[in-house]
Amino acid sequence: ALTTGIVGLPNVGKSTLFNAITQAGAESANYPFCTIDPNVGIVEVPDPRLTKLTELVQPKKTVPTAFEFTDIAGIVEGASKGEGLGNKFLSHIRQVDAISHVVRCFEDENITHVSGSVNPIRDIEVINLELILADLDSVEKRISRVEKLAKSKDKEAIAELEVLVLLREAFENEKPARSVELNDEQKKIVQGMHLLTMKPVLYVANVNEDGLLVADDNPLVQKVREFAAGENSEVIVVCAKIEEEISELEGEEKAMFLEELGIQESGLDQLIRAAYSLLGLSTYFTAGVQEVRAWTIRKGTKAPQAAGVIHTDFERGFIRAEVVAYDDLVEAGSHAQAKEKGKVRLEGKEYVVADGDVIHFRFNV
Numbered sequence: 001a002l003t004t005g006i007v008g009l010p011n012v013g014k015s016t017l018f019n020a021i022t023q024a025g026a027e028s029a030n031y032p033f034c035t036i037d038p039n040v041g042i043v044e045v046p047d048p049r050l051t052k053l054t055e056l057v058q059p060k061k062t063v064p065t066a067f068e069f070t071d072i073a074g075i076v077e078g079a080s081k082g083e084g085l086g087n088k089f090l091s092h093i094r095q096v097d098a099i100s101h102v103v104r105c106f107e108d109e110n111i112t113h114v115s116g117s118v119n120p121i122r123d124i125e126v127i128n129l130e131l132i133l134a135d136l137d138s139v140e141k142r143i144s145r146v147e148k149l150a151k152s153k154d155k156e157a158i159a160e161l162e163v164l165v166l167l168r169e170a171f172e173n174e175k176p177a178r179s180v181e182l183n184d185e186q187k188k189i190v191q192g193m194h195l196l197t198m199k200p201v202l203y204v205a206n207v208n209e210d211g212l213l214v215a216d217d218n219p220l221v222q223k224v225r226e227f228a229a230g231e232n233s234e235v236i237v238v239c240a241k242i243e244e245e246i247s248e249l250e251g252e253e254k255a256m257f258l259e260e261l262g263i264q265e266s267g268l269d270q271l272i273r274a275a276y277s278l279l280g281l282s283t284y285f286t287a288g289v290q291e292v293r294a295w296t297i298r299k300g301t302k303a304p305q306a307a308g309v310i311h312t313d314f315e316r317g318f319i320r321a322e323v324v325a326y327d328d329l330v331e332a333g334s335h336a337q338a339k340e341k342g343k344v345r346l347e348g349k350e351y352v353v354a355d356g357d358v359i360h361f362r363f364n365v
């Protein structure tokens, strides 16, 4: 399963946020494909479309889709040199598909900052630099191997060397790989390198209890936003402490608490949705009287593989997909009426599933 790793310096609020994630936690029985591990938190993806479909279909059960956050502890300065838990930290990051980087934007005299003062940009740079140095190391090793081949006029080697040199230059200027402009061919070459700084990043600005509504006036948050914009990354503002409290509530109670706080959606729900989209994931639905359910696929997945997310038999015996777009179904008011209006399509093996498709699969067993 795809996963987002939560990273950050000590004392920035990672554990508090991760607690909120596991407490809000999805029932793992519903999600047998998810990892069972104390460092992995399974979250349900909030989706108002699922509520609407439930109203339309009145099923016995509604199941949201879910994905994983992994708590990655142990970043320290010097990680790239194998200091502390350094190597372990880097190998954990290698395994995740995207990074949620928690930064401290709250002042609190009682909570020590590892570097003595609250400065989110310096914090971000400490961690990013460790990842950049690790990548620089991989790229230099690769260059020494590819250089010889490039000299003997090997075309692929020449193309790869060009990319490697661009990356090395970025790393030497302390810039991540994701900030380097590459054409499609070069992107493909880089994909195979599994660089740490190529992974998409979401910065999570952790503010104080009373700072949530006025986050945009918080100069620390503003700095994080500027920094993130410079590398095309997104920023989510949360108060980890409040999220921990919210995560103990459900339904009506949760809605009331959010209203009291004056916010529409919890920071955690925003984080979940942002991370989902950062991972390049999209959602399709199945909507029967037994169960209305959301399923996760990577963008660009074709119908048989999308069916395979439900069950491998669905993929193996795939015949056809009966598809109606969410908006069309809601507009028609029922599946039967959507069919009458000609909004239900029969799609074959090559069909690329779109976000929001409501699908009924036909398959041989």
Ligand code: GDP
Pocket (backbone or CB within 6 Å): 008, 009, 010, 011, 012, 013, 014, 015, 016, 017, 106, 107, 108, 111, 206, 207, 208, 209, 238, 239, 240, 241, 242
């Ligand atoms: P970690 O080392 O990054 O996992 O940080 P923790 O989650 O353990 O948090 C460090 C300390 O900061 C704990 O005492 C938390 O209660 C506190 N903390 C976390 N988030 C907030 C916050 O939003 N506001 C305040 N005032 N304290 C927080």
